[in-house]
Amino acid sequence: MQSPSNLALVPFVSVENMMRLVHTNGLDSMLTRIADTIEQDFLRWDQFDKTPRVASHSDVGVIELMPTSDGEMYGFKYVNGHPKNTAEGLQTVTAFGLLADVHSGYPVLLSEMTLLTALRTAAMSALAAKHLAPRGATTMAMIGNGAQSEFQCRAFQAICGITHVRLYDSDPAATQKCAANLAGSGLHITSCTTPEDAVQGAQIITTCTADKQNATVLTDNMVGAGVHINAIGGDCPGKTELHSDILHRSDIFVEYPPQTRVEGEIQALPEDHPVTELHNVFAGRTEGRKTDKQITLFDSVGFAIEDFSALRCILDAIQGTDFYIDLDMLADPDDPRDLYGMLNRAK
Ligand code: NAD
Numbered sequence: 263m264q265s266p267s268n269l270a271l272v273p274f275v276s277v278e279n280m281m282r283l284v285h286t287n288g289l290d291s292m293l294t295r296i297a298d299t300i301e302q303d304f305l306r307w308d309q310f311d312k313t314p315r316v317a318s319h320s321d322v323g324v325i326e327l328m329p330t331s332d333g334e335m336y337g338f339k340y341v342n343g344h345p346k347n348t349a350e351g352l353q354t355v356t357a358f359g360l361l362a363d364v365h366s367g368y369p370v371l372l373s374e375m376t377l378l379t380a381l382r383t384a385a386m387s388a389l390a391a392k393h394l395a396p397r398g399a400t401t402m403a404m405i406g407n408g409a410q411s412e413f414q415c416r417a418f419q420a421i422c423g424i425t426h427v428r429l430y431d432s433d434p435a436a437t438q439k440c441a442a443n444l445a446g447s448g449l450h451i452t453s454c455t456t457p458e459d460a461v462q463g464a465q466i467i468t469t470c471t472a473d474k475q476n477a478t479v480l481t482d483n484m485v486g487a488g489v490h491i492n493a494i495g496g497d498c499p500g501k502t503e504l505h506s507d508i509l510h511r512s513d514i515f516v517e518y519p520p521q522t523r524v525e526g527e528i529q530a531l532p533e534d535h536p537v538t539e540l541h542n543v544f545a546g547r548t549e550g551r552k553t554d555k556q557i558t559l560f561d562s563v564g565f566a567i568e569d570f571s572a573l574r575c576i577l578d579a580i581q582g583t584d585f586y587i588d589l590d591m592l593a594d595p596d597d598p599r600d601l602y603g604m605l606n607r608a609k
Contacts, residue, residue, distance in 0.1 A: 270594035314521035384417035399465035406471035407431035407440035430460035482507035517565035
């Protein structure tokens with residue numbers, strides 16, 4: 263999109279432009295496009311530099327950097343997780359990210375990623391469920407009705423054909439908000455007052471709560487044979503959602519084991535507990551769901567390649583549009599070695 267002369271200008275996608283982009287393309291189409299790109303990138307797993315994200319913990323939350331590269335492009339996301347924030351009128355999760363050209367090291371995209379994280383997390387959940395959920399699943403329990411929840415429901419509708427969602431949140435106001443936002447989506451919505459009620463008749467259970475503790479959002483007796491669990495909210499050391507008995511009954515699927523062993527539900531299990539890497543399922547090297555009775559668990563924590571894929575989609579989607587502004591973010595002296603002279607001349 264840039265000629266060599268303006269490589270120093272970096273396209274920036276603001277929250278406002280991200281919203282315009284989603285509305286212009288349609289939410290379903292964006293979710294599907296991001297899911298397809300994540301799947302393509304997981305199919306070339308070996309081409310990527312992979313490392314667990316770098317986390318800086320405090321008593322109330324975490325700030326993380328998530329880098330990766332496929333040798334052509336480099337990307338990273340900055341993301342926080344502060345469950346106490348909503349009580350202060352702030353979001354639990356905010357993010358921004360960058361893509362750069364490996365050959366020059368110059369950034370080619372800077373983007374908001376708060377909305378984009380919600381889109382990519384939902385796309386990844388639905389992509390995993392496409393391979394793991396029982397065939398013909400129509401009903402999903404959605405436990406935790408905060409910022410991510412509607413995106414999760416819409417992705418399961420668009421990508422997995424879910425028609426019914428059963429909502430539960432420990433704060434009824436969150437459930438009311440989620441139900442109101444999903445009205446008109448075509449989904450049949452049931453608001454529930456207990457998590458036990460929410461899981462009734464659901465073939466898929468998504469847990470997406472925020473609490474900085476080892477919570478028990480699901481107990482063993484709530485999970486019947488054949489269910490697929492999409493566990494989103496347990497994504498930090500000491501922050502989990504499922505009773506460990508559920509883990510022992512489930513076949514567990516993960517993004518990148520070195521990160522999930524530290525951050526996911528499986529932090530409660532011994533280091534050698536078997537897990538399946540999702541890229542192997544997507545590539546057909548390993549089976550996903552094998553039987554109707556099997557409990558499958560996607561122990562989601564969010565991995566850097568998913569953000570890289572989402573940023574790739576955005577870079578592609580803004581071509582030929584005005585859904586970005588150019589940022590004067592890199593110094594561009596006439597003589598590349600005369601940075602000091604450039605400063606002097608600007609006096
Ligand atoms: P949010 O704060 O907007 O919403 C969380 C909701 O959970 C709130 O409405 C809260 O009332 C509810 N809740 C808390 N404890 C509960 C419980 N025991 N039972 C039922 N509901 C409960 O947060 P969000 O942005 O929607 O994120 C949700 C979680 O997902 C966070 O923990 C976040 O870190 C995680 N997350 C994971 C990924 C990933 O890739 N795996 C990506 C984004 C966010």
